Structures are given as C-alpha cells and as structure tokens.
Amino acid sequence: MEIDRSCGCKGIRSCLICETIYRIPRINLADNLQNKRTYVYCINCDKAWPGWNLSSNQHPNHIGVPIDYPGVYIEPNFLSKNKAKILIKKLDELPWDLSQSGRRKQNYGPKCNFKRRRLRLGNFSGFPATTRFVQEKFANVPLLQGFQTIEQCSLEYDPLRGASIDPHIDDCWIWGERIITVNITGDAVLTMTPYTDALYRYNLPDVETYPSVVESILNSKKTQPNMEAMEHVVVRLPMPARSLMVLYGASRYNWEHAVLREDVKGRRLCIAYREFTPPYLEGGDHFDEGSKILEKARIFW
Ligand SMILES: O=C(O)CCC(=O)C(=O)O
Numbered sequence: 001m002e003i004d005r006s007c008g009c010k011g012i013r014s015c016l017i018c019e020t021i022y023r024i025p026r027i028n029l030a031d032n033l034q035n036k037r038t039y040v041y042c043i044n045c046d047k048a049w050p051g052w053n054l055s056s057n058q059h060p061n062h063i064g065v066p067i068d069y070p071g072v073y074i075e076p077n078f079l080s081k082n083k084a085k086i087l088i089k090k091l092d093e094l095p096w097d098l099s100q101s102g103r104r105k106q107n108y109g110p111k112c113n114f115k116r117r118r119l120r121l122g123n124f125s126g127f128p129a130t131t132r133f134v135q136e137k138f139a140n141v142p143l144l145q146g147f148q149t150i151e152q153c154s155l156e157y158d159p160l161r162g163a164s165i166d167p168h169i170d171d172c173w174i175w176g177e178r179i180i181t182v183n184i185t186g187d188a189v190l191t192m193t194p195y196t197d198a199l200y201r202y203n204l205p206d207v208e209t210y211p212s213v214v215e216s217i218l219n220s221k222k223t224q225p226n227m228e229a230m231e232h233v234v235v236r237l238p239m240p241a242r243s244l245m246v247l248y249g250a251s252r253y254n255w256e257h258a259v260l261r262e263d264v265k266g267r268r269l270c271i272a273y274r275e276f277t278p279p280y281l282e283g284g285d286h287f288d289e290g291s292k293i294l295e296k297a298r299i300f301w
C-alpha cells in the first residue's frame, strides 16, 4: 500500500524520518557493497585502486593492482572558497522543495516524462541569475565544449534525515552524455556499481542511436574494457567540496551511481546540470521541440 508520507518519500524510497514513523525496514546498501571488490578512483593517476574509504590507499603511495575506470573527470577547487560561500547563501534564499530519500531540491528545467518520452516546457523560464557564474565557468573546461544546460537541479543532503540517492542511471532519451555535478559543500563519494539489468531501463537503447559528443571532443572512445569482469566490482569516486565532476562514456552508461547515506557526514549541497541528447539539439530530428526549451535555457532571471 502506498502511504502518503510528509517527508517526500514514495514507494521503495525512504529516509530516517519515515523509517522511524512507519517502521519501514531498510536494506543497508553500504554493508552489501563493502563485501564486493571495492576500488577508490584516484584523480591523480586516473586509475582505481583497491579500497573503500577515500582516505585509504592514497596517492602516491598506492598499494595493490589498479583497474582502469574511464569516463570520469574531476576538477578539485573548481569553485573558490569565497564563491562557494556566496553560492550557498544565494541558494538558501531560493525556495527548496522536498524530494525523496531525505533530499531537498531546486529544479529548473522542462517537465520530462521518461516513460512516455514526453517533453513539456511547464513553467520553465530559465535559471536564477545568482547561479549564472557557475554555468559560465563551464566554458573553461575543454570536455564541456558546446554544453548547454537544459536542467539545473540543486540538491541538499541532510545527514539528520539520512539523505541518500539510490543507484540509478540518468535517463538517456532526453539527457545527454555529459552529466555535470558541481559540489559546493560537504565532501562526498559517488558509489558506482556495474549495471547489468534490463537494457530498456533508463532508455539506454537510445544511446546507440545518436553520436557520442565526448568522442568527437577527445578523439577517443571512453568505453570500459571488459565490462563482464566488473560484475562484483564497486568503484568509489571522490566528490570533494568545491569540485567539478563530469560523468560520460562508460561511467555514464555502464555503471549506476549512488550517494550512500553513510557517506553523508555533514550538510551537502551540489548542483547537477544536464544537457539535451543530440536529437533535441540543432540538426536533430526533434530540434523543433528542443528549440523552444533551448531558448528559455538561455535566460537568467
Ligand atoms: O548528489 C549527487 O552527486 C548525484 C545526484 C544524482 O545522481 C542525480 O540527481 O541524478
């Protein structure tokens, strides 16, 4: 039975509040994952080394045999301390909405029905002017060449609410290859698990129907060698406060990403940015639909 929960959770999603009120049992994902072959991605050597905690097995004194983990770009100190402080203040001046699993969000973008594949403008009228400088900084990142933000979503993770996000892949019908996260405050970890379930989920078959944007920028393929061998592997990606993260290629399409409750130690704020898939951009089959939204996405109010 579906219970209408005041905390914002629905269905299988839960937070500390509804778990306590409704005695909802919770599967401890962190415990399950820690028993697998776990690796921590190192920003310096672009390899993943055996371990679970980010503080273990640190550069340059790595121990064990690393694996390749293609499709992630992390830029520490993307925001200065001062800019991060200003951004936190400005975001908190805007209204927050309750979301699932103990999160709150501020979503600016079109309405998307991923199942029916329906795109509507809704009340989307652009982005808050106080956050404009962040999007402008994307122009300095070669990997983000031509990235036009269509959806900007601030997320708050509160440890007192047991906030987390379950493993998932961002939809592939409407959201393009590069998924950007600007971490503002609260060091965090993105936990990656190989996706082996039904192909139709997340509209994954669409990926084969449009060109890879990143491949043409980097002039190389970012596929995971030997994905079958990754079955019992977990990769932990560092998301330090004030850093930029971009998921693309194998990391975007072959792995699910999650933020575990156990990794949220203090208030965490980040902003996720999404772009259209090529069919909704200029030259694509759905450009007439996309262009109305692209127009709004150039506005800062
Ligand atoms: O909090 C994060 O870093 C990830 C958020 C996310 O995966 C999403 O909003 O789709």
Ligand SMILES: [Fe+2]
Binding pocket: 168, 169, 170, 257
């Ligand atoms: Fe996501």
